[in-house]
Amino acid sequence: MSSMSDPFDFFSRRCVWVHGPIIVGAGPSGLAVGACLKEQGVPFVILERSDCIASLWQKRTYDRLKIHLPKQFCQLPKLPFPEDYPEYPSKEEFIRYLESYAKHFNINPRFNQSVQSARYDETCRLWRVRTVGTGAEAGNWNAEVEYIGRWLVVATGENAEKVVPEMEGLAQFGGDVTHVCDYKSGDIYRGKRVLVVGCGNSGMEVCVDLCDHDAFPSMVVRDSVHVLPREVLGKSTFELAVFLLKWLPLWLVDRILLVLAWLVLGNVEKYGLKRPSTGPLELKNTQGRTPVLDIGTLSKIRSGDITVVPGVKRFMPSKVELVDGQVLDVDSVIFATGYRSNVPRWLQGTDFFSKDGYPKVPFPNGWKGNSGLYAVGFTRRGLSGASSDAVRIAKDIARVWKEETKPAKGLTACHRRCMSQI
Ligand SMILES: Cc1cc2nc3c(=O)[nH]c(=O)nc-3n(C[C@H](O)[C@H](O)[C@H](O)COP(=O)(O)OP(=O)(O)OC[C@H]3O[C@@H](n4cnc5c(N)ncnc54)[C@H](O)[C@@H]3O)c2cc1C
Ligand SMILES: NC(=O)c1ccc[n+]([C@@H]2O[C@H](COP(=O)([O-])OP(=O)(O)OC[C@H]3O[C@@H](n4cnc5c(N)ncnc54)[C@H](OP(=O)(O)O)[C@@H]3O)[C@@H](O)[C@H]2O)c1
Numbered sequence: 001m002s003s004m005s006d007p008f009d010f011f012s013r014r015c016v017w018v019h020g021p022i023i024v025g026a027g028p029s030g031l032a033v034g035a036c037l038k039e040q041g042v043p044f045v046i047l048e049r050s051d052c053i054a055s056l057w058q059k060r061t062y063d064r065l066k067i068h069l070p071k072q073f074c075q076l077p078k079l080p081f082p083e084d085y086p087e088y089p090s091k092e093e094f095i096r097y098l099e100s101y102a103k104h105f106n107i108n109p110r111f112n113q114s115v116q117s118a119r120y121d122e123t124c125r126l127w128r129v130r131t132v133g134t135g136a137e138a139g140n141w142n143a144e145v146e147y148i149g150r151w152l153v154v155a156t157g158e159n160a161e162k163v164v165p166e167m168e169g170l171a172q173f174g175g176d177v178t179h180v181c182d183y184k185s186g187d188i189y190r191g192k193r194v195l196v197v198g199c200g201n202s203g204m205e206v207c208v209d210l211c212d213h214d215a216f217p218s219m220v221v222r223d224s225v226h227v228l229p230r231e232v233l234g235k236s237t238f239e240l241a242v243f244l245l246k247w248l249p250l251w252l253v254d255r256i257l258l259v260l261a262w263l264v265l266g267n268v269e270k271y272g273l274k275r276p277s278t279g280p281l282e283l284k285n286t287q288g289r290t291p292v293l294d295i296g297t298l299s300k301i302r303s304g305d306i307t308v309v310p311g312v313k314r315f316m317p318s319k320v321e322l323v324d325g326q327v328l329d330v331d332s333v334i335f336a337t338g339y340r341s342n343v344p345r346w347l348q349g350t351d352f353f354s355k356d357g358y359p360k361v362p363f364p365n366g367w368k369g370n371s372g373l374y375a376v377g378f379t380r381r382g383l384s385g386a387s388s389d390a391v392r393i394a395k396d397i398a399r400v401w402k403e404e405t406k407p408a409k410g411l412t413a414c415h416r417r418c419m420s421q422i
Contacts, residue, residue, distance in 0.1 A: 013130070013144040013145060013146050014143075014144070014145045014146070015145075015146045015147075015148060016045075016145060016146070016147050016148065017148050017149070018044070018045045018147050018148065018149035019043045019149075020037065020042045020043040020044040020045075020149065020150075020151070020397075020401065021033075021037065021042070021044045021045075021149065021150070021151035021152065021153050021372075021374075021397055022044070022045055022047065022118075022127060022129050022147050022149045022151065022152050022153070023044055023045065023046040023047070023153040023155055024046075024047050024115045024118070024129070024152070024153065024154055024155055024156055025046070025047075025048060025154070025155035025156040025157060025377075026046045026047075026048035026050075026052075026053045026054070026055075026102075026107075026109035026111075026155075027053070027054050027055070027056055027057075027155060027156075027157050027377070028054060028076055028098060028377070028383055028386055029155040029157065029376040029377030029386040029389070029390065030046050030048070030109070030153070030155035030376070031046075031053060031054075031076065031098060031101055031102055031105075031107055032076040032077055032376070032386055032387055032389075032390035033153055033155060033374075033376050033389075033390045033393055033394055034046055034102075034105060034107040035076065035077060035078050035079070035101065035104075035105040035107065035390075036077055036078065036390050036391055036393070036394030036395075037394045037397065037398070038105045038106065038107070039078060039394070040394055040395070040397075040398035040401075041398070042394070042397055042398050042401045044153075045109075045110060045147065045149075046107065046109035046110065046155075047109070047110050047113040047115055047129070047131055047147065048109045048110065048111050048112075048113060049112070049113065049114035049115070049134055050111065050112075050134075051111045051112055051135055052111065053098055053099065053102050053107075053109060054095060054098045056157065056159055057091060057094060057095050057098070058095055060159075060162075060181040060182070061091055061181070062180070062183050062184055062185065062202075062205070062206065062209065063091070063184050063185045064185065064205070064209050065090070065091040065205070066088045066089065066090050066091065066295075067088050067089050067090075067094060068088065068201065068230060068238075068293045068295070069088075069236065069238045069239075069382065069383075069384075070087050070088065070236045070238070070239055071085055071086075071087060071088070071089055073238065073239070073242075073382070073383065073384045074089070074094070074382070074383040074384070075097075075383075075387075076098075076101055076383070076386075076387055076390070077387050077390055077391050078105075079100075079101055079104055079105075081097055082097070085097070087236075111135065112133055112134045112135030113131040113132075113133065113134070113145070114131060114132050114133075114134045115129055115130070115131050115156075115346050116130050116131060116132050116346055117129075117130045117346050117347075117348055118130070118152055118346060118347050118348065119348045119349045120152075120349060120350065120371045120372075120373070124148075125150075125371070126148050126149060126150060127148065127149055127150070127151065127152040127371075127372065127373075128146055128147075128148055129146065129147040129148070129149075129152065130144060130145070130146050130147075131144070131145050131146075131147065132144055133145070150372050150404065151372040151373075151374065151397055151400075152372060152373050152374070153374045153375075153376060153393060153397075154343060154347065154353075154373070154374065154375045154376070154378075155375075155376045155377055156341065156342060156343060157341070157377055158339065158340075158341055158357075158358070158377065158378060158380070159339035159340075160339065160340070160341055160342040160343075160357075161339060161340050161341075161342050162179045162180075162181045162335075162337075162338075162339055163335075163337050163338045163339055163340050164179055164335050164337060165197075165335070165337055167312055167314065167315060168313070168314035168315065169314040169315035169316055170315045170333075172315065172316065172317055173315040173316070173317065173318070173320075173330075173333065174317045174318055175318060175330060175331050175332050175333065176331075176332045176333075177332070177333045177334075177335070178332075178333070178334055178335070179334070179335045179336075179337075180198075180202045180203070180206055180334055180335065180336040181339075183206055183334055185209060185213065186206075186209045186210040186211075186212060186213030186214075186215050187213055189210055189213060189215035189331075189332060190213055190214050190215060191214060191215065191216075192215050192216065192331040192332050193215075193216045193218070193328070193329060193330050193331045193332075194210055194215050194216065194217045194218070194330070194331065194332045194333070194334060195217075195218050195220065195309075195312075195320055195328065195330045195332070195333045195334070196210070196217050196218065196219045196220065196334045196336055197220045197312060197333065197334070197335050197336060197337055198219075198220065198335065198336035198337045198338065199219055199220070199221045199225050199273075199292065199308075199336075200225075200290060200292060200336060200338060201290060201292050201293065202336040202338075203219055203220075203334075203336030204219070204227075204292050204294070204295075204297040205295060205297070206334060206336055207219050207297055207300065207306045208295070208296045208297050208300055208306075211300050211305045211306060217305075217306050217307070218306075218307040218308075218309045218328060218330075219301075219306055219307070219308055219309065220309055220310070220311060220312055220322075221272055221273060221274075221308050221309070221310065222310065222311035222312075222323075223274075223276075223311075224273075224274040224275055224276040225273055225274070225275070225276070225291075225292060226261075226275055226276060226279075226280040226283065226289075226291035226292065227261070227265065227268055227273055227291070227292045227294050227297075227298065228257060228260075228261050228265075228280060228291050228292070228293055228294065229260070229261060229264040229265055229293070229294055230293040230294060230295055232260050232264055237257065237260070237293065238293070240257075240260075241253055241257060241281060244256060245281075250279075250281050250282055250285070251279060251282065253281060254279025254280060254281050254282055255279065257279070257280055257281070258275070258279065258280070265294065265298055268298065271298070271301045271302065271308055272308035272309075272310075273301075273308065276289075284380065285380070288358075288380045290380075309322055309326070309328070310322050310323050310324050311323040315333075318330065318331070320333075340356070340357060341353075341356065341357025341358060341378065342357065343357040344356075344357050350369060350370070350371075350373060352369035352370065352373055352375070353375070357378075358378045358380075359375045359378055363379040363380070363381060363385060364379075364388065366378060366379065366389075367389040367392050367393055368392070368393070368396060372400075374393045374396075374397070375389070376389040376390050376393055377389060
């Protein structure tokens with residue numbers, strides 16, 4: 001293990017001593033921890049690889065996106081959505097809310113700082129977090145900085161990197177190929193035959209958007225999927241599930257949801273949407289597979305505007321062969337094949353996270369590791385899970401902060417000549 005006693009390593013890059021926690025990621029999770037720490041009077045720094053807050057929402061989502069869950073499940077701690085916001089805020093409204101959230105709590109992340117590695121230095125009992133500058137305009141392109149502090153909060157999200165599966169023949173396909181994180185609207189697909197690979201919430205919604213722009217989408221459903229109505233009798237299905245879970249076991253709530261889905265949506269299996277044998281909530285809890293909340297895809301499947309097709313066998317020039325032997329002519333491919341955490345790539349020397357980049361300990365206990373390590377937003381429970389992590393983390397750090405500021409001050413003094421401080 002490297003240590004601060006390695007003089008070449010230690011002096012080769014700019015070092016910054018951080019009073020309080022180092023938070024990696026300025027998405028909703030990082031902002032929520034920041035706001036809760038502000039309330040407790042604990043200073044911190046947020047490192048963000050992008051040039052803005054909530055970069056997933058600002059840069060890697062499509063235009064028509066609205067929050068699928070009622071707003072009370074998506075607001076961050078300490079500051080509710082404005083009262084005039086609709087039940088399901090749009091992407092723009094959500095971003096506006098996050099910007100006012102950051103402003104309200106005076107949170108100023110360090111942008112264009114991509115964390116390359118973070119490691120706990122046993123000798124000094126401090127976290128050493130190395131970043132590389134990503135903003136050419138800021139003049140810090142490739143500049144390396146090492147942030148050093150007592151606590152590390154991982155807030156890089158469940159959707160940090162896109163997943164694009166390797167598929168036979170894709171290089172020979174010849175048409176345009178994109179991931180849904182780069183899709184904005186169906187405008188450029190007008191009149192085109194588009195293969196959408198994946199039937200999660202993204203794949204289903206992008207198919208509707210393609211129809212609205214006079215494109216011809218085929219949606220790949222390689223296995224099974226739970227589709228639920230977004231609302232039942234004007235009430236959010238999600239809200240209903242949360243309410244029922246207070247009184248009933250999960251398996252029974254799953255049964256109720258499936259009966260309601262059948263009543264509202266009918267038998268979806270006849271359209272090629274086979275249901276998994278495990279219930280929707282149990283599947284989410286055990287495998288992290290999110291049920292799809294229908295916002296119009298089913299009616300477009302029923303009307304034949306969206307064609308459901310089985311898995312992809314291989315691509316050929318301007319064509320795709322499916323596992324059932326069908327060959328389709330295709331102009332464009334959109335991968336809506338999901339995302340993954342990037343934590344294993346940069347967090348070193350701890351077994352708190354598993355290989356898939358999620359804390360090994362499941363919700364609600366996966367927020368705290370050893371040696372001042374914390375994780376926020378890895379609960380597979382969206383924004384409400386992130387909020388509950390954030391409140392716990394800030395409380396925990398504030399408690400220790402009050403006890404430990406004195407020893408930290410001693411350390412600061414000893415390194416004052418070689419480090420800047422924030
Ligand atoms: C299309 C889409 C719609 C969604 N809709 C909903 C919804 O309606 N409700 C809901 O609850 N959830 C939704 N989600 C889930 C989503 O994960 C949360 O909304 C929310 O964005 C999670 O916040 P986060 O801060 O944990 O992660 P993110 O929003 O992903 O933020 C993480 C931040 O960390 C930064 N980062 C990553 N790696 C590094 C690094 N190495 N160094 C520095 N910075 C780094 C990223 O640039 C990013 O800004 C949606 C997800 C997607 C993809
Ligand atoms: N408005 C909203 O609130 C909204 C909108 C969009 C997304 N989201 C959220 O964002 C997160 C990501 O959603 P997402 O839909 O982008 O990803 P996702 O939920 O992970 O879905 C990925 C889909 O791709 C399929 N897939 C993966 N590899 C494949 C392959 N090789 N061949 C065929 N299919 C393949 C998966 O099928 P299998 O299931 O068979 O693996 C799944 O259907 C989720 O939490 C989701 O709820 C929310």
